[in-house]
Amino acid sequence: MDLAEKLRHLRKVEGELRGLNRPMTQTEVVAAMEKELGETISQAYLSQLESGKRVHLTAFTRDLLARFFKVHPGYLVSDPPDFSTDLLTDVAEESDRLSTWLEASAEEWQTEPEVAGFFSALARTTDPRRYLALLSELLALPLAELEQLVRTLTAPSTGSTEREVTS
Structure with missing residues (x-):
């Protein structure tokens, strides 16, 4: 203007x-x-x-x-020709924005290794939103049940039966 x-x-x-x-x-x-x-x-x-x-x-x-x-x-001065009052971002996609936020959060939480590690690992995944959706569902489980589920899934397999993992 x-x-x-x-x-x-x-x-x-x-x-x-x-x-x-x-x-x-x-x-x-x-x-x-x-x-x-x-x-x-x-x-x-x-x-x-x-x-x-x-x-x-x-x-x-x-x-x-x-x-x-x-x-x-x-x-009370003329705005430069390329002046814009719109807020612009250099982040191209939402997924990039989330990954950037996760990486920044990992750095911010360096004094808490478990929290920093979680944010860092989540930032490196190909689909962090999908992981967050699944983690949200897991939060509905009682903690003892969740711990047992994790132990079962991460225990070394014994016997001849292989565990099937579906995605």
Whole structure:
């Protein structure tokens, strides 16, 4: 947004805030500045700024407009051509985002080896969301039952019967 657009927008907002249900006119802005701040700029100067004929403000004018519209003086400059108010991320996919978070969590929990190891191992899996879904189901089991299940699954197989693992 360039300076001219910002000034027109501020006049519109100020008009709404003052209950006019319309943008303040340039003349109204100039008069209100004089009345409320004891200082003003000319309507012709404000018009030149809003039309884009003047693209730079003096320090005095920037300060005066900022005080009148109650904005930071830095707002009253034109934005660079590639400026965006959208929040952007360089993380391409959700799965990458989760893995990145898991790796960061592993680093954060280095003083707790079991927790750090869990996050690190989960980050290295090909489908961490699927593991989390299964782990969520396991949390519904009583702890003693879960421990027995883990012992059964991790015990070395004996005899001629092989254990089948399904995915």
